[in-house]
Amino acid sequence: MPSVSVVIACRNAADTLGIQLEALAQQRYSDTWDVLISDNGSTDHTRLVALRYSDRLPGLQIVDSSDKPGAGHARNVAATVSTADFLAFCDADDEVAPDWLTTMMAALERNPFVAGSFESRKLNSDRVLRSRPLQQSTGLQESPFGPGLPHAGAGNMGIRRDIFLSVGGFDQAVGTLEDTDLCWRVQLAGTPLIFAHDAVVHVRLRSSFSKMWRQGWNYGHAAALLERRYGNKPIASVTAVTTSLAVIKATQERETTSQPNPIASALKLLRENPTPGALMWAVGWHVGHRAYADDELPALPATADDGNRMRQAG
Numbered sequence: 606m607p608s609v610s611v612v613i614a615c616r617n618a619a620d621t622l623g624i625q626l627e628a629l630a631q632q633r634y635s636d637t638w639d640v641l642i643s644d645n646g647s648t649d650h651t652r653l654v655a656l657r658y659s660d661r662l663p664g665l666q667i668v669d670s671s672d673k674p675g676a677g678h679a680r681n682v683a684a685t686v687s688t689a690d691f692l693a694f695c696d697a698d699d700e701v702a703p704d705w706l707t708t709m710m711a712a713l714e715r716n717p718f719v720a721g722s723f724e725s726r727k728l729n730s731d732r733v734l735r736s737r738p739l740q741q742s743t744g745l746q747e748s749p750f751g752p753g754l755p756h757a758g759a760g761n762m763g764i765r766r767d768i769f770l771s772v773g774g775f776d777q778a779v780g781t782l783e784d785t786d787l788c789w790r791v792q793l794a795g796t797p798l799i800f801a802h803d804a805v806v807h808v809r810l811r812s813s814f815s816k817m818w819r820q821g822w823n824y825g826h827a828a829a830l831l832e833r834r835y836g837n838k839p840i841a842s843v844t845a846v847t848t849s850l851a852v853i854k855a856t857q858e859r860e861t862t863s864q865p866n867p868i869a870s871a872l873k874l875l876r877e878n879p880t881p882g883a884l885m886w887a888v889g890w891h892v893g894h895r896a897y898a899d900d901e902l903p904a905l906p907a908t909a910d911d912g913n914r915m916r917q918a919g
Contacts, residue, residue, distance in 0.1 A: 608637035609710055609763075610687035614670070614679035615697035616645040621809065622654045622697045630661040634706040639664025641687060642697075643679035646671035651697075677775030677783035680759065684769055692769055695806060696760040700728060702805035709763045712801035717765040718791055720745060720757030721804030728809040739808065745800045748785070750828075751835045754792045759784035761806040768796055773906030782827035789835070790905070825895075833902050 611629060615622060622642075629640060640662045642655045652667055659665045670682040684692055691713050695701055702708075705721070712719040725739040740746045745755035759775070762784065772790045775783040788798050 608639075608689040609691040609693050609706070609713075610683070610689040610766075611638060611640045611693045611695065611706065612643065612680055612683045612687070613640070613695060613697050614643045614645060614676040614683070615647065615651055616674075616679075617647050617649045617651060618697035619647070619650040619654050621699075622651055623657070624700050625695065625697055626655065626658045626662065628700045628703070629706075630658060631703055632701075632706045633704070634710065636710070637663075637689075638706065639666065639687075639689065641666050641668050641683040643668045643670045643683040645674060645676065645679040673777065675777045675780070675783075676759070677777040677779070681774040681777070684766060684774055687766060689766060691763060692766050693763045694759045694761070698809045699760055700807040700809075702807065705804055705806065708801060708804040712799065712804060713763045713765070716797070716799040717768055718796045719763050719799045719801045719804070720788075721761040721763075721801045721806060723758065723761060723808045724805055725808050725810065727807040733810050739810070743802070745798060746785075750832050751785075752789050752793060754789050755798055755800075756785040756788035757798060757800075759787070760808065761804065763801075763804075764791070768794075771908060773908045776903070776906045778903035779830055780827045781824050782831055785827075786831060786834070794908075829895075830902065834905075 613622075613625065626640075640658075642665070644651060644655075644667055655665065655667055666686070668679075668683050668686050670679040672678075680694060691710070693706065693709050693713075695705075702724075709719070709721060712721075720741065722743070723739055723741045725742070741757055741761070745757055747755055768791060772787070772794055774787070776786050776790075777783065779786045792798055
């Protein structure tokens with residue numbers, strides 16, 4: 606049977622990592638698997654929490670990815686360390702369902718690139734849930750910009766390792782939406798993304814206003830990059846696991862005048878984001894989206910074909 610590495614990128618995740626590792630320790634998957642915890646420069650007790658599970662999780666290994674910040678880089682480093690046939694990604698602050706690995710691998714045996722479903726009620730209060738709805742609960746995510754292909758969050762994603770490496774892995778330059786970018790590049794290279802609805806991960810959303818604002822900023826900044834990268838007509842939009850549908854509607858409607866009324870725009874934003882959390886996230890998104898205007902567009906990651914051509918040229 607094919608082998609699989611469960612990859613968890615983390616930085617300062619001591620408060621939540623134990624919940625995820627406990628859920629993985631309860632998995633009843635009987636074939637070959639290991640767990641790679643890619644530590645992206647933690648300064649808390651993340652490593653100590655991980656080591657407590659060294660006798661309960663098969664092949665548990667802590668991978669050092671502290672040389673460059675970012676979840677994409679951390680996952681890429683773990684992928685190069687892995688020798689497994691498949692990679693299954695989950696996050697340090699979430700909780701996989703009891704049969705997650707079994708259902709994920711069943712899907713991967715039929716399709717080489719899959720994403721499971723997200724569930725939000727188990728780990729979040731009603732107040733947090735009101736801040737924004739959760740995509741990828743009943744199907745893949747969609748974006749009003751880009752190449753017109755579905756995408757998914759890396760917190761519940763599986764892929765054949767050779768396909769992942771062939772496209773250059775996650776592009777760490779994209780930032781928060783590196784999973785959206787990966788999904789599009791893999792599909793454009795010829796491998797479809799399939800939804801595995803029974804592979805469930807319980808997702809933990811941002812609970813403080815400061816974290817909501819910061820996440821919104823990161824998503825807005827990354828969305829502006831992807832709009833430029835994929836060459837479509839720029840549509841201010843949001844594509845994320847924790848997307849506010851109100852923000853999508855608000856940002857898709859382009860202003861008809863060259864100098865929109867700032868007061869009217871602010872009132873509109875308030876109407877379309879009725880809770881404090883949704884408003885904080887939306888404001889962060891708009892600020893981050895506009896902040897990208899002067900940034901240089903980064904190049905695409907090197908693929909396996911690029912490396913082969915370089916070796917042949919040399």
